[in-house]
Amino acid sequence: MAEKPKKKSNIVVWAVLGLLVLALGGFGIGNFGGSVRSIGSVGDVEIPVQEYYLALQTELRAQQAETGQPVPLASPTGQRISERVRRQLIGGAALEHETQRLGISVGDEAVGRQVVATPAFRGLDGTFDREAYAEVIRRSGLTESDFEENIRADAATGLVSAAVLAGVEPPVTQVEALAAFAGERRDVLWLTLDAGVLEGETPAPTEAELQAAYEADLAAYTRPERKQITYVVLTPEALIDEVTVDETEIRALYDERAAEYNLAERRLVERLVFPDAAAAEAAKAALDAGDTTFDALVTGRGLSLIDVDLGDVSEAQLGAAGAAVFALNSAGVVGPVETDLGPALFRVNAVLPAQETPFEDVRDDLREELARGRARAQVDALREEIENLLAAGNTLEDIADATAMEIGTIEVAPDTADGVAAYAAFRDAAAAVTTESFPQLFQLEDGGLAALRLDATLEPALMPLDEVRDRVAEDWARAETQARLVEMAEELKAARAAGESWESLGHAPDARDGIGRDSFLDGAPEGLVADAFGLEPGGIVIASDPDGRVHLLEVVAVTPESPDTPEAAAARTAFGTAAAQGIAQDMLNGFITALENSGGVTVNQAAINAVHGQFP
Helix, strand or coil, rough: CCCEHHHHHHHHHHHHHHHHHHCCCCCCCCCCCCCCCCEEEEECEEEEHHHHHHHHHHHHHHHHHHHCCCCCCCCCCHHHHHHHHHHHHHHHHHHHHHHHHHHHCCCCCHHHHHHHHHHHHCCCCHHHHHHHHHHHHHHHHHCCCHHHHHHHHHHHHHHHHHCCCCCCCHHHHHHHHHHHHHEEEEEEEEEEECCCHHHHHCCCCCHHHHHHHHHHHHHHHCCCCCEEEEEEEECCCHHHHHHCCCHHHHHHHHHHHHHEEECCCEEEEEEEEECHHHHHHHHHHHCCCCCCCHHHHHHHHHHHHHHHHEEEEEEEEHHHHHHHHHHCCCCEEEEEEEEECCEEEEEEEEECCCCCCCCHHHHHHHHHHHHHHHHHHHHHCCCHHHHHHHCCCHHHHHHHHHHCEEEEEECCCCCCCCHHHHCCCHHHHHHCCCCCCCCCCCCCCCCCCCEEEEEECCCCCEEECCCHHHHHHHHHHHHHHHHHHHHHHHHHHHHHHHHCCCCCCCCEEEEEEEEECCCCCCCCCCCCHHHHHHCCCCCCEECCCCCEEEEEEEEEEECCCCCCCCCHHHHHHHHHHHHHHHHHHHHHHHHHHHHHHHHCECCHHHHHHHHHHCCC
């Protein structure tokens, strides 16, 4: 009987291609035992445990890189990731099962091109390195044959997916409705009222008013639960004055960073690549004639400005395009220019002149950097001594007496962020500590060391009125002032509805023409612009902000979207692309579900548990 085909999952291909060298750091995957082969299958296509392990590890590390925190597999986030990875692998197995049923494959030449073009397999000279290829694949726990079959399977399933998605068109009615909605504009008048427009000062509250304001918001005057904590801490800052830095070291660091302090002339550049010279030349001609914009060309290619942004680059960094781009001495578009990626247009957004930073201008900063690094090293050198003292049962007071660590006490509430609690690591440790916790040394963000002990937990408590009298009075005055401003705003709104002019009312609001739904009015409360788009001309919306001010926004005119502008065309293209992608994804998901149902999905929970056992 023929052996079952192994699943060649595209998620594993990309894990190896993009993340393997950095993520695995030279360590192979776990040993699951010869009897555990797969976590499941779709039809005859198995999903090997090695592929699930690698895919799961890659996703967990990606999540850790994004959040800065390890992700335990048993946590809700870890469970969601493992479920998503299994669904992706099962979906990939279903697609491969279908490619095998249809007899679809790709040749060795296509596989070879993909391998040779992979950046992870290049040597120092930028060309394919056979030894690097073998080493990376070895670390992945796969054989070269397995990996190349993964690529072949990925390409084949890509052909099936493309066939399913071919011809997907966005719904015209939906795109037109979205474009018309997004392109509508408002001309508005904006007036901000603050305490300065009120006649006379807001009087001080009476005792009865103060008592009523206090009782109406007791939660605001309740001290939250707090922890009384004793801690010891040693930071590089505490040692920095004791550090000696030689002048020659400072000069050496400056020389080492000569390229940073002496920058060649640069340009802020965006590059838009076209499939052929004819398309690039047609785009440039349309730009020169004023028939389109560079932004519209980018959107028309299904890209965003982030995709084409090269940042600030030197002439040398642009290679063959450098001379043409640097011939522009101001903002503009140049091209088409032939590049390694194809003919391209380059937009120069700014010219950055060469910069030379004298040693004297950065000497103090460099000295502080060197001194701080040396102070961090001195702190780190004390780590083992302090850990040994803690392990021997010494109290924090004993450690403060025996070392350079400073001792202190602090009350920590959920919002405490001053003093030593300014360190996130300290706040995290304080949140986790209990009366049963043994003091442990932990590192602060600046390289410092700290340990802490919970002395007592103070329950939430209502602060007496006498203790918070000034604060209650300030809150009352702010609320009273805002109430008077809202009353004035309502009177102005009624007067405008009766036909009175702003001039006769003694106010001169700012005019803002052509604002869109995504426009930002500096200082306006959240939602004010959105509320204005629910009004017809003459309508006025009133809103208060957290600083006690009151805003009036009057709609003067409504301008429908103009469908003939380049911006409107770009919006339609973007909405159409998003709608088509959404439909395409739904179609593909439905197709994969049907393949799973027809092929039959089996899951080996014992194998899954074995893989999970390799993770913390």
